[in-house]
Amino acid sequence: MRTRTIAKTRSVPVTIDGRTVLVEEPYVVRVPVPPRDWDRAVRTGLLAVAGIVGTAAVTWSTVSIGALLQTDVPAAAAYAAAATFDLLWIGCMALEWLARYDPARATAPRRAGWVALVVAMLAITAHGNMAGSLAIGLIGSSVSAGAKTLWWLTLRSFTNRLTSRTQQWVDALRAESEGQLALIPVRRELARARGTVAAEEAALLARPDAGPDPDPEEEGPDADVVPIHQTRIVVSAKDAVRDAWDVGLRDEETIRRVASTAHGSPISEATVARYVRALKVGA
Structure with missing residues (x-):
């Protein structure tokens, strides 16, 4: 049987002046050589x-x-x-x-x-x-x-x-893998579509701040008239979530974005989830 020499290294302890450390020591081994692959x-x-x-x-x-x-x-x-x-x-x-x-x-x-x-x-x-x-x-x-x-x-x-049975087995595995690959662009397309719908709904349901009243007729000062400062009506988080639910929104993330816009400040996901659960029970 033919063999060939391979150079290797191993760690060996060396003690000098009472202190032992590991050092690398080269050595050679002979391993068998496989027969020549004439087919290859x-x-x-x-x-x-x-x-x-x-x-x-x-x-x-x-x-x-x-x-x-x-x-x-x-x-x-x-x-x-x-x-x-x-x-x-x-x-x-x-x-x-x-x-x-x-x-x-x-x-x-x-x-x-x-x-x-x-x-x-x-x-x-x-x-x-x-x-x-x-x-x-x-x-x-x-x-x-x-x-x-x-x-x-x-x-x-x-x-x-391949035999007929093996070919059918390979075809089944290939069909499963190709189906998973085909779902990648489909999921990407659906995600873009859902994002577009959510953005459209958020834009349509957003409530802009009330603008100034029309110009009143110029009148003289009246001592009996007390000026009333214009204030903005604040929608509660619960009412904002209910309004979004009533217009047909069911995705909690979409409801949160729309309700936060109407409320005027961000609403937490836990709050939205709690109100949505209550609405589902009431429905």
């Missing part, structure tokens, strides 16, 4: 080969289709558009890989990827035919077909196959 090595090499083949396919299709398109459009636009032909089926293949454990969702990108491949092969074949060599066009189109097939088989080797 082969898969790594397969990914490298698939990457090289895919790069060659994209390069060939870009050059070939770009030469076909530049007969009618500028070269820069032609080659930019040509690069998308193979990139389309590569992108669809990536989407298929992400949905590898969701067969229903993986169907659409799988079909779209093969359609994109056929379109790219037809364009490459058309360029070869236009250049006077249909054989070169067919051979060039087979490069993209081979790259797509190699990538498809490579990704399949990394995918674990």
Whole structure:
């Protein structure tokens, strides 16, 4: 069995002049080396080969289709558009890989990827035919077909196959998680809507201070008339809460904001809760 050496440190006591302290002492240990994972090595090499083949396919299709398109459009636009032909089926293949454990969702990108491949092969074949060599066009189109097939088989080797019962179990867990994710924007939208409604109700039910009386007719001074100073009618906290309840408000926080505005000073949450409980019992 193969082994390898690992350097470690440990704390050991050292006593000098009657005083003991812990110091770090290096030491080495030999641990067994696991056997080489040839499956992983082969898969790594397969990914490298698939990457090289895919790069060659994209390069060939870009050059070939770009030469076909530049007969009618500028070269820069032609080659930019040509690069998308193979990139389309590569992108669809990536989407298929992400949905590898969701067969229903993986169907659409799988079909779209093969359609994109056929379109790219037809364009490459058309360029070869236009250049006077249909054989070169067919051979060039087979490069993209081979790259797509190699990538498809490579990704399949990394995918674990699930039984019908296991797939249903995975689908149930995914549906639960996706439902929880879907609730996040819904809750955010509902919170914004409730905030808007509360602000609208608070604005409509707020009672502004009484303004000055209309200008009275100018009269002369009268000794029998005693001036009365204008005072503001103060609404009690209980009456303010009852008024908010009577107009249909049921959320205690909304009732507290509206009642505090009518009362003229903040009302505590405990007070609002006590009055609301009394109103509920009376209802």
